[in-house]
Amino acid sequence: MTQPLRVFITGTAGFIGFHLARLLLDEGHTVHGYDGITDYYDVRLKQRRHALLREYPAFTATEAMLEDAAALEAATRAAQPDVIVHLAAQAGVRYSLENPRAYIDANLVGTFHVLEVARALRPRHLLMASTSSVYGANTELPFGEERKTDTPLTLYAATKKANEAMAHAYAHLHGVPTTLFRFFTVYGPWGRPDMALFKFTRGILEGTPIDIYNHGEMYRDFTYVDDLVRAIRLLIDAVPSAPSERHAASGWQPLQGDTLSPVAPWRVVNIGNSDTVRLLDFVEAIEAELGKPAIRNFLPMQSGDVPATWADCSLLKRLTGYAPQTPFREGVARFVRWYREYHGV
Template identity: 55%
Template sequence: MRILVTGAAGFIGSHLSHRLTERGDEVLGFDNLNNYYDPALKQARLDRLLPVPGFSFVKGALEDRGTLERAFANFRPQRVVNLAAQAGVRYSLENPHAYIDSNIVGFTNVLEACRHGGVEHLVYASSSSVYGANRKLPFAVEDSVDHPVSLYAATKKANELMAHTYSHLFGLPTTGLRFFTVYGPWGRPDMALFLFTKNILEGRPIDVFNHGHHSRDFTYVDDIVEGVIRTLDRVPGPDPTYDPLQPNPGSSSAPYRVYNIGNHQPVQLLRYIEVLEDCLGRKAERNLLPMQPGDVPDTEADVEALRRDTGYQPSTPIETGVARFVEWYRSYHGV
């Protein structure tokens, strides 16, 4: 298939692009290589992809409608995976306009391009952040997500609503994936595992928010990519069991689905740090801090719907995943 992947120089997008080309798909990557974090890391991911047969690349931002429309017109994708977005909860407190530009305006442009380009299926990144102030664990797609606690989360919830509108009005099959804390080689420098590893190796203290008592459904990137591909290959239709008198937020009478994609094995942050210390052979000096604005204490994914519909089965324990990350980090940074 011809598959357009936005955010192809990003963490998940680069891993996904490799997997798609390995199985014989033709992939067009689209990314603006912005400086939210070190563009050199994004370029390094891209440099690994550019020689790969079946991969091509266009540099552009989602909010640049002309560039995006030309990419669609020239490549004529059959399916689209939209992973490009302004990420990060804490940064949304500092620069809210970046989230509106990329996640709202940009996503509108993606939907329009898919609609007019006759795309068979749009898979797009949502986030576990949409669960916001919810406290019932595990988080399930059947739960209400009307209480976001960051603008980032609000834009991801908005993406799901926008996608449903296009599925309903124009018959565009869409699937939203609520990613739970993704980690692994080539990961993002603003994420805890990268920050912790860097500081421990440099002999500096690590900032441990909420005194380390919160838990996260850490999900290894290879498991995430497997779930994305299984979802991409399964074009949704109207849910025959959908009841408008008792609506299920995860499906619809339109060709629309939303799934959690996580590990379903939450780990306390203090345990995560212990595993990292074991892999590095060093102890961390911990700077214990209160919870940050916009953060939530715990996340846990109910992945039953994704397992039922696609056979998704995450299989990488944190001991394995963290060790692989540390091996990559030492190699990439020469430490």
């Protein structure tokens, strides 16, 4: 194993942060988590995730909001991280239509505070979560990182696009190597109750209707959470070089399709399964695993939603040698097993 790292992760009580922290702890690294334990969804699920992480001697945590700049600064100074992974955010595309202020506070103000502590502490690598939602009104599939992202359809997407731009400015001005990764539809054990797989499983088991938008003509690049965090872990070691380093290196050439900025140690990378799955096929996989049919409530497209997503992950493969590949039926089966165990069904 390489030298153990000190990693500071925002959002460790969240779905993805929990899985990433556990992977790093299993590898022998030290992790300090930072999470506000907000009530956007069941706080007990978040507390249970943190309780499992606290079973590792190398895990410590601060429970505070990203908007609390003093708390964040104190926590990062105490942790002295080699790497910062910023995952905490106000999530959810549809919720941004109901409570837009939450996205300004968490995703813009909170991310600004993370960038400020990175500027002060100068970790060897800052990694930040973005989203496939930044592709907005793009219709040409698959989505490659070079596609324009100037047409966001929700405030959530707009704040994440802003995060990418803010991070680029800080990387240029202050030289902190920074990687943004765009998630596609992430699913798996310990997932969020507001996500489709969780809601569909619960509805089928309870015999209540499940809402299926665009009358079922929806396609998603479903990405299994273990694949996602493995990709993040590998990207930690793929540190973007500064322009001065590139100029000094004899014969340096960029990777094909690299998004490395010409003026900053900054890049953006897709993380998806490089596949697109029809939503009704996803529902049928859940039905098969549960042995029970769904009561389907077909609805029109929701405002701010898109009919299809599909990731081009060739850059991720070139940078890390890795590409997510868990088949969605296998991932659904693992989730259903976890759901039954967690809820005692």
